[in-house]
Amino acid sequence: MRRLIFIFFFIFVLQNYVQAIESSDRSCFRVSDISGWRALDDKNLIVWSPSKSHPYLVKLFNRCPGLKFEDTLVFKSSLWRTCSNYNDQIHTRHMPCSIKDIKEIDAEEVLELINTFKASNDKEASENENSE
Numbered sequence: 670m671r672r673l674i675f676i677f678f679f680i681f682v683l684q685n686y687v688q689a690i691e692s693s694d695r696s697c698f699r700v701s702d703i704s705g706w707r708a709l710d711d712k713n714l715i716v717w718s719p720s721k722s723h724p725y726l727v728k729l730f731n732r733c734p735g736l737k738f739e740d741t742l743v744f745k746s747s748l749w750r751t752c753s754n755y756n757d758q759i760h761t762r763h764m765p766c767s768i769k770d771i772k773e774i775d776a777e778e779v780l781e782l783i784n785t786f787k788a789s790n791d792k793e794a795s796e797n798e799n800s801e
Contacts, residue, residue, distance in 0.1 A: 696773040697752040698725055700744045708737040709786040714759075715779055724779050726772045733759065733766035 702719035709715065711732040716725045729736075739761050747756035751768065758765045774782070 696725055696771045697750045698723070698771070699750045700746055701749075703744065706742060707783070708739065709782060710790070711736045713782075713786070715774075715782065722776075724774050724776070726770075726774050726778070726782065727759070727768060728770040728772075729759070730767045730769045733761060733764065735763060736761060736766070 698716065698718035703716055704720055705717045707715045711734060712729045714727050716727050717723060743760040744751050745758045745760060751757045753768060753770045755767060757768045759768065
């Protein structure tokens with residue numbers, strides 16, 4: 670019985686160690702250090718952590734309705750930092766949204782993303798006006 674308990678304990682520790690190694694290759698940020706965020710659409714947002722000089726592009730698995738209009742987001746993570754794994758989520762007033770990917774980006778990419786999504790949203794809005 671002791672041997673069986675030891676084997677399960679060893680597997681559990683080894684699994685957590687492998688996950689820690691895999692997550693070290695990914696972009697992560699500390700939830701407590703978030704200094705701001707901006708939703709680009711219902712599936713993408715930029716998060717600054719720990720300051721405006723450290724932006725991250727956060728992509729969600731599915732649409733998170735109303736994300737662009739939220740005043741407050743709650744980041745829930747399985748550890749002390751948020752990474753690209755299935756357990757980490759962003760909670761809005763309406764629902765939890767699972768994080769698909771986090772990528773550290775630079776200030777130039779932030780501007781490009783904001784302009785790209787703004788142009789896409791403007792085009793969509795004008796198409797909707799023309800169809801009515």
